[in-house]
Amino acid sequence: MTAICFDHVSKWYPRYQSLSHGIKSSLLHLPETLRSLKRERIRVLEDVSFRIDKGETVGLIGPNGAGKSTTLALMAGVVEAEAGQVVVGSRVSPLLELGAGFHFDLTGSENIILHGVLLGLTRREVFSKMKAIITFSELEASIDQPLRTYSSGMIARLGFAIACHLDPEILLIDEILSVGDFSFQLKCNAKIDEFKRQQVTMVLVSHSMAHVQRLCDRVIWLEKGRIMGEGAPSVILAEYEKSAQLRHGEDRSSAA
């Protein structure tokens, strides 16, 4: 069964920056502004097609600005594609970066409720999972303290613990797995393996080749908004590294 399908998806951002220069200048030169809006578009994704099956773990790799985060945003449904069709099959949970959606004056347990509801659970559902979340985060001692007394590792634990208990069918992971101390990382890895066994679909954006190699069944390599390669991690990662080294070499020779 297919969990995520991108069918000839293109995404471009207009240069809204020209508008944010000010209302006055954009209104005074209204026809120009409108014309420039139509002309000055930045293509972020161009004709991207792929499908991800239920239960698969897929890594998105590529240099900065390749369109990885935009792809995740399209999957999460926070932005819309200009062309093509994005079909996402079931309950999607984004794993948030450090502290997003948390409030630092609230306690750990209040933040669990806030975060859980923001991510799509009802309060009743959060309450029923509260104990499990606290136990998983190993933060029993400080759960009634305000979040601003937490270390960044503790906040990451809390975030991961909540995300794990949302019963996601699709989990979007954007560069956050390398947080927490060593023992918590082992716990995260174990949880991800458990998700794999439970047929949770995972999409992972990472610059850590070791992570991608270890976790992913398949890798999609994006560059400048296009798919450069797609397939088994060992094959694609090798190609990607080769191209990155090649570019690095070119840069050096052109600099010399």
Added chain:
Amino acid sequence: MQAPSILATHEPKAAREVNWEHLWDLVVILTQKEIRSRYKNSALGYVWSVANPLLFAIIYYIVFGQIMKVPVENYALFLMAGLLPWHWLANSLSAAPNIFLANATLIKKVRFPRHVLVVSYVLNEGIHFVLSIPVIIGFLLVNGMSPSWSWLTGIPLLLVAEFLIVYGLAVTLASLNLFFRDLERLTALLITVLFFLTPITYSSAMAPAPYRTLLYANPVAALIESWREMFLHGQLSWLWIGSCYLSAVATLLVGSFVYWRMAPKFAEVI
């Protein structure tokens, strides 16, 4: 690539339907967050939400009541009865341009109904207003007056009307500000203008005829006058309340239209 046309059937119907329980929980949880975060770091808590309008009331009382001698009975009470509902509106609107911006990381990553952020902010300010109504009762009692039974119908009616008006304006400002960041500064100016165009320090009856029609073009004028008439004299004018709801529908339509057009682009521009 495989033929993706058949895949459209995978899209779950349930996800398209509105989950009312979840929507309600979102509003409750975000409103609680606003209220708690305001009070957690301040020892005086509740005092602050009353102190602000009270301070302005004192200033206006001295300037307009004592120095310029505005011919209004019980001028201090008159000012408070208009200033408290005004502050709900003014506080919400001056914060409005930043409501979405302050939640940028969330809007970029999570799909949830974004207007809930505005709803809970306006509700939070509304709750502070409701909590300050006893101050008006205090002023009434000091002046040898007392609350009227008409408050029982008047307060809910006007609360709903004001909530709708403020929400409609706030969601417009919050959405537009993502695209035109100048709006934040403009809003501060507009609120000051609106303050003087609204019968708060004076009553609309004092305005000369040509200005009075101008006053009625202001969607907030009827609202503030209705609150004050009810607080001071227990009177409800159905004509005024009707025009409050007319303004509510109008601002709500504008706000919903702007939000509906712009919300899909929020995550791109924030």
